[in-house]
Amino acid sequence: MSTALPRPARPSIGPPSMALPALPVGKTRKSTGGLTVPVTRSTPSTPKGGLRSPSTTFLPPATPAPTGALPQPRSVSGFNAAGRTIRKTVSINSFPQPPRGDARIMSMPPSPLSAGARKLKSPTTPSYQLSNGTPSLLNGTGEGRMVSRLSGARNSDGLISVSSPAQSRSSSAQDSYSTSATQYDELVELAQHKLDASASNRRISKHDGKGNVIVSVRVRPDSAGNETRTDGEWMVDGRKSLIGYNGREGGDYYYDNVFTTHDDNSRVYDHSAKRLVRRVMEGYHGTVFAYGMTGTGKTFSMQGTASSPGVIPLAITDIFSYIRETPSREFLLRVSYLEIYNERIHDLLSMPTGSGIGANGSQEEIKLREDSKRGVYASPLKEEIVQSPTQLLRVIARGDQARRTASTQFNARSSRSHAVVQIVVESRERVPGNTAADDKRQGLPPGGVRVSTLSLIDLAGSEKAAETKERRQEGSHINKSLLTLGTVIAKLSETKDKDGKPADKDGKHLPYRDSKLTRLLQGALSGGSLVSILCTIQIGAAGSVASGNTHTLETLNTLKFASRAKNNIVSHAKRAEEALGAGGDGGARVLLERYRMEIVELRKELESQAKSNTKKENDEEQERDSEWERAREKEAEQRHEEQMLEMQLARTALKERIDHLNRLILSSKSTGVNASGSYSSLGTHPRYSQRSSRSSLATTFKLAGMERTGSMTSTSSTIGRKSTHRKSSAEASGAVMDDDDSQGEFGDGTASLASQNRALQADLADKNRYIQTLEKRLLQARRASSSRTSVGLASGSKGILVGEDHSVSALIKEKDAEILELRARLDDKDKMLTALRSAARSRENADRVESRAELSRAELRTSQIVEASSGSPTGKGPTTLVRQVSQLRMRTKSVDEMSKMLDEMIQDRVETGQIVRGTRGSVRVAPGSNKERGVLMGQNEPPIQLQLLTKARERASAAASLAGEQMQQAQVQQAQVVEV
Numbered sequence: 001m002s003t004a005l006p007r008p009a010r011p012s013i014g015p016p017s018m019a020l021p022a023l024p025v026g027k028t029r030k031s032t033g034g035l036t037v038p039v040t041r042s043t044p045s046t047p048k049g050g051l052r053s054p055s056t057t058f059l060p061p062a063t064p065a066p067t068g069a070l071p072q073p074r075s076v077s078g079f080n081a082a083g084r085t086i087r088k089t090v091s092i093n094s095f096p097q098p099p100r101g102d103a104r105i106m107s108m109p110p111s112p113l114s115a116g117a118r119k120l121k122s123p124t125t126p127s128y129q130l131s132n133g134t135p136s137l138l139n140g141t142g143e144g145r146m147v148s149r150l151s152g153a154r155n156s157d158g159l160i161s162v163s164s165p166a167q168s169r170s171s172s173a174q175d176s177y178s179t180s181a182t183q184y185d186e187l188v189e190l191a192q193h194k195l196d197a198s199a200s201n202r203r204i205s206k207h208d209g210k211g212n213v214i215v216s217v218r219v220r221p222d223s224a225g226n227e228t229r230t231d232g233e234w235m236v237d238g239r240k241s242l243i244g245y246n247g248r249e250g251g252d253y254y255y256d257n258v259f260t261t262h263d264d265n266s267r268v269y270d271h272s273a274k275r276l277v278r279r280v281m282e283g284y285h286g287t288v289f290a291y292g293m294t295g296t297g298k299t300f301s302m303q304g305t306a307s308s309p310g311v312i313p314l315a316i317t318d319i320f321s322y323i324r325e326t327p328s329r330e331f332l333l334r335v336s337y338l339e340i341y342n343e344r345i346h347d348l349l350s351m352p353t354g355s356g357i358g359a360n361g362s363q364e365e366i367k368l369r370e371d372s373k374r375g376v377y378a379s380p381l382k383e384e385i386v387q388s389p390t391q392l393l394r395v396i397a398r399g400d401q402a403r404r405t406a407s408t409q410f411n412a413r414s415s416r417s418h419a420v421v422q423i424v425v426e427s428r429e430r431v432p433g434n435t436a437a438d439d440k441r442q443g444l445p446p447g448g449v450r451v452s453t454l455s456l457i458d459l460a461g462s463e464k465a466a467e468t469k470e471r472r473q474e475g476s477h478i479n480k481s482l483l484t485l486g487t488v489i490a491k492l493s494e495t496k497d498k499d500g501k502p503a504d505k506d507g508k509h510l511p512y513r514d515s516k517l518t519r520l521l522q523g524a525l526s527g528g529s530l531v532s533i534l535c536t537i538q539i540g541a542a543g544s545v546a547s548g549n550t551h552t553l554e555t556l557n558t559l560k561f562a563s564r565a566k567n568n569i570v571s572h573a574k575r576a577e578e579a580l581g582a583g584g585d586g587g588a589r590v591l592l593e594r595y596r597m598e599i600v601e602l603r604k605e606l607e608s609q610a611k612s613n614t615k616k617e618n619d620e621e622q623e624r625d626s627e628w629e630r631a632r633e634k635e636a637e638q639r640h641e642e643q644m645l646e647m648q649l650a651r652t653a654l655k656e657r658i659d660h661l662n663r664l665i666l667s668s669k670s671t672g673v674n675a676s677g678s679y680s681s682l683g684t685h686p687r688y689s690q691r692s693s694r695s696s697l698a699t700t701f702k703l704a705g706m707e708r709t710g711s712m713t714s715t716s717s718t719i720g721r722k723s724t725h726r727k728s729s730a731e732a733s734g735a736v737m738d739d740d741d742s743q744g745e746f747g748d749g750t751a752s753l754a755s756q757n758r759a760l761q762a763d764l765a766d767k768n769r770y771i772q773t774l775e776k777r778l779l780q781a782r783r784a785s786s787s788r789t790s791v792g793l794a795s796g797s798k799g800i801l802v803g804e805d806h807s808v809s810a811l812i813k814e815k816d817a818e819i820l821e822l823r824a825r826l827d828d829k830d831k832m833l834t835a836l837r838s839a840a841r842s843r844e845n846a847d848r849v850e851s852r853a854e855l856s857r858a859e860l861r862t863s864q865i866v867e868a869s870s871g872s873p874t875g876k877g878p879t880t881l882v883r884q885v886s887q888l889r890m891r892t893k894s895v896d897e898m899s900k901m902l903d904e905m906i907q908d909r910v911e912t913g914q915i916v917r918g919t920r921g922s923v924r925v926a927p928g929s930n931k932e933r934g935v936l937m938g939q940n941e942p943p944i945q946l947q948l949l950t951k952a953r954e955r956a957s958a959a960a961s962l963a964g965e966q967m968q969q970a971q972v973q974q975a976q977v978v979e980v
């Protein structure tokens with residue numbers, strides 16, 4: 001959506017460029033030293049203390065103005081009512097609104113300045129009914145039209161027709177300022193509507209681009225803060241936007257705005273830049289620059305102070321206000337800040353702050369490039385995207401810090417470089433009804449992006465002379481670039497060369513390339529931009545520095561520069577076209593579009609990532625769950641295995657213990673039970689193991705074998721046959737007691753008893769150790785179980801672990817019970833052994849008595865036999881036979897006694913219900929007996945005691961029958977012997 005602004009016709013009467021005063025070059029100024037203040041003070045009609053009325057004060061000189069004078073000679077005839085109206089139209093502030101269709105077609109003077117010039121030419125031209133103005137983008141809403149009624153109203157306030165004292169004017173000026181431009185615009189708008197209907201036949205030139213250029217002059221107060229004196233050569237009239245100089249080369253200079261010393265920065269901004277800034281936000285390029293001699297207030301006007309912000313901060317405020325007020329579009333702002341110092345471009349945003357002069361040696365050289373779309377631009381240049389006024393101001397303040405300043409003759413902090421703040425505004429229309437989120441979701445570009453640029457330039461001040469070499473060098477560069485600027489502006493025309501490029505009136509190239517400044521301003525000066533030029537002057541009081549001849553010349557030069565700029569610069573600024581997509585017009589520069597596309601892409605990527613992430617998360621969660629399940633199962637398995645292991649261990653331990661006990665019992669049998677099945681008297685209980693060795697030995701002797709007793713008897717009776725007895729004893733032992741290993745290596749029973757004692761004690765120690773080991777294991781199992789229980793409780797798996805704990809506890813209890821039972825069994829054995837010992841003792845006593853009697857009887861019989869049959873043919877003596885018979889009898893008796901004793905014990909058990917006697921004499925464990933369970937641990941075997949008892953009994957029976965047979969054989973032999 002581009003708006004082709006009307007290209008204004010060149011002013012029919014332009015300032016004669018050839019007659020312009022020299023530009024601010026030192027030498028020139030020196031040569032023009034003769035431009036002294038004209039002796040116009042003598043003008044008798046100048047009212048004292050007040051601004052001279054144009055009609056009375058600024059009479060045209062008797063002689064025509066010098067040829068070099070600007071074409072705004074004072075004209076008395078021009079200041080009639082009509083002239084006032086005309087003058088008013090000169091002010092760009094009162095310019096009407098931008099062109100609107102047919103309403104713009106009005107027969108108006110094409111340009112404010114040309115109107116002024118026309119006024120000079122036709123001073124008696126009657127005033128226009130419609131106060132006109134060049135159709136301009138910078139004139140608010142008036143669009144270049146103003147009804148005479150309005151003019152009349154303005155006239156009626158006496159601002160134009162009646163010159164007022166300075167004080168009166170200044171207060172009026174203030175009033176004027178307090179009446180906002182917007183209000184004024186509204187009035188004009190109202191008038192325009194009325195005009196549209198009635199004046200459609202009137203046409204204004206749509207082609208006068210001068211309305212797009214505003215030239216203002218600001219007068220700085222003197223250093224003492226005094227009001228600018230208007231007596232003498234100078235006259236400043238803010239309302240008339242007039243500066244009159246009464247001296248040599250003097251004249252009246254009319255501009256769009258003349259700001260007096262009373263006008264503050266806010267007013268300056270409102271009238272010179274506000275509308276331009278607004279147009280930039282609408283898509284036009286705009287350039288504001290301050291031009292003037294050093295120390296006249298350029299920086300003060302552009303930057304201002306904290307209490308009185310200048311054009312730059314006020315523009316920034318307006319930019320963001322516009323963005324706020326325009327919800328239908330979205331904006332992106334980026335800012336760059338460069339300076340041209342000694343004809344080199346430096347990026348002020350890339351320089352370290354406070355670097356001062358010459359501290360940028362390491363910076364990459366920035367060059368000016370040209371592009372058909374962008375025009376002339378500096379590259380590489382840092383651009384910062386800003387999102388708030390504060391941020392933007394901070395960026396600019398940072399650049400200010402880096403800017404070069406130095407003290408000069410007229411300014412303690414003089415800018416030594418041209419500084420260019422460039423704010424690039426990208427904007428795009430939002431699709432109606434769609435929120436930004438919708439746009440992003442759909443990924444549809446809602447519209448093209450429009451890019452416009454606002455350049456705010458604070459030029460370095462022209463300077464005549466400098467004290468130091470450095471200042472002189474700076475000054476020469478500054479002056480050269482300003483001279484080139486003035487030259488270009490002076491040569492500006494609508495003429496194009498054969499290539500279609502702007503050329504001067506003679507068709508020659510314009511010297512834009514002669515300086516970096518003009519090259520950079522080329523786009524603005526050649527009409528592609530709205531332009532506002534603020535020229536600052538100081539015409540101070542008499543006696544001040546500013547009142548010197550040189551200073552006056554500089555001031556005049558500034559005024560002439562401003563006049564030329566106003567007359568020559570023609571702006572055909574067009575609203576920038578909207579670039580569709582990143583590849584459209586504007587190309588890669590359109591960051592907004594790029595960002596938007598990037599956002600859309602990123603959003604898509606994010607969504608797809610989010611989807612895949614969600615899926616991945618689900619998968620991971622499932623994986624985690626299954627892993628957790630697996631871990632739990634594994635843990636449970638491990639726990640189960642541990643439990644099984646513990647149980648196995650416990651079972652193994654118990655089995656071992658049972659085996660051990662069984663071994664002990666068997667060992668007891670082997671050591672303590674003789675061939676007739678009697679038991680060793682040594683118990684497993686410690687207290688029994690500590691019994692006196694004498695008792696044990698005695699018992700063992702009795703249990704070890706009857707041949708031992710026999711041996712003793714034999715020894716005691718037949719000392720001379722000791723060796724024979726021993727042999728016989730060994731034979732008998734080998735024949736009768738095959739399983740008796742308790743006799744020891746010496747076979748005398750004494751050594752065996754000692755070794756038995758040792759073995760039993762060792763067994764006892766083993767058992768104790770074993771019990772301790774078992775107790776330790778149980779303790780460990782308890783601890784492990786309790787720790788698992790606590791862990792299980794902490795992890796919330798109460799049920800399982802508590803259950804497990806119960807099973808472990810039950811196991812422990814069971815094991816405890818088993819231990820108790822084992823102990824009880826040991827006690828039982830001890831008791832049994834004690835009983836066996838006592839029985840053996842009593843039997844031993846009885847045996848002694850009986851054996852003595854038997855011995856005497858046998859000896860008696862033997863002696864009788866010997867006497868009856870001397871010299872036996874068998875070789876066996878009758879004494880040996882008798883002894884054998886005696887031994888057999890004793891053994892038979894002993895076996896009987898043992899059997900009897902065992903029967904008694906079995907009977908005891910039967911009575912106590914521990915065992916049940918079968919029908920054929922067999923025994924078995926009583927069902928439900930605790931001991932059975934304790935001993936057998938679930939095995940279907942009879943208890944060890946019973947096995948032993950049964951076995952002993954069987955052996956005893958076998959021994960008895962054997963003894964009986966032997967006895968019978970002995971008796972037969974004896975009978976044979978007797979017969980023999």
Ligand SMILES: Nc1ncnc2c1ncn2[C@@H]1O[C@H](COP(=O)(O)OP(=O)(O)OP(=O)(O)O)[C@@H](O)[C@H]1O
Nearest residue numbers: 220221294295296297298299300411414415460461
């Ligand atoms: N309108 C004004 N009202 C009050 N003080 C002003 C005004 N204009 C300028 N000054 C003061 O004058 C001094 C010089 O002003 P400034 O630095 O803006 O001049 P300049 O034109 O930028 O000079 P240079 O070209 O050397 O940088 C500053 O101290 C500033 O405060």
